[in-house]
Amino acid sequence: AQSVTQPDIHITVSEGASLELRCNYSYGATPYLFWYVQSPGQGLQLLLKYFSGDTLVQGIKGFEAEFKRSQSSFNLRKPSVHWSDAAEYFCAVGAGSYQLTFGKGTKLSVIP
Amino acid sequence: NAGVTQTPKFQVLKTGQSMTLQCAQDMNHNSMYWYRQDPGMGLRLIYYSASEGTTDKGEVPNGYNVSRLNKREFSLRLESAAPSQTSVYFCASLTSGGGSSYNEQFFGPGTRLTVL
Helix, strand or coil: CCEEECCCCEEEEECCCCEEECCEEECCCCCEEEEEEECCCCCEEEEEEECCCCCEEECHHHCEEEEEHHHCEEEEEECCCCHHHCEEEEEEEECHHHCEEECCCEEEEEEC | CCCEEEECCEEEECCCCCEEEEEEECCCCCEEEEEEEECCCEEEEEEEECCCCCCEECCCCCCEEEEECCCCEEEEEECCCCHHHCEEEEEEEECCCCCCCCCCCEECCCEEEEEC
């Protein structure tokens, strides 16, 4: 069965600093990988997704993620964080029947 | 185009009461999903419907039933609510991609359920 690990429960960064959120997955086949963001009291919004091809994926809001098969990782990055990026971020891996398995999330706090 | 809508937004139940959470999508998507979100647990799949007329259990189906009423609507029923079902419930939908395509799941705004 597939699984996703997000090692960091809570990260705090200063506004303008760079950000990297870690995601490690376990899946027996070629993974389909996603990053979602959830603002307080809201549903989930897709930031970016990886299916195949270029291992560096660009998403919305200035985010990018890099797929590294050798490390089973799909880390999310942003060069300069804005206060509005404070939210919870979820990594997910796609399985059969279009099911998604989510990690437990990383909460991002931004210091002005 | 409203996307995925859920009703109600909030609900408080007493132990043993029943209720149905409603979900509808207007994107002509084939697949629909119900998740629950608990603090520190991420989202866990309760049930899904890959296409109209089919439903399947997910990771945490116990205590729930679902109905895929038509292509647009997918409801989640709690027959006898328990405090352990206090959670935020999200509905999602996805269009079945062809070939190696794997598309995005679109999420509703959630229903916050408290069982006393």
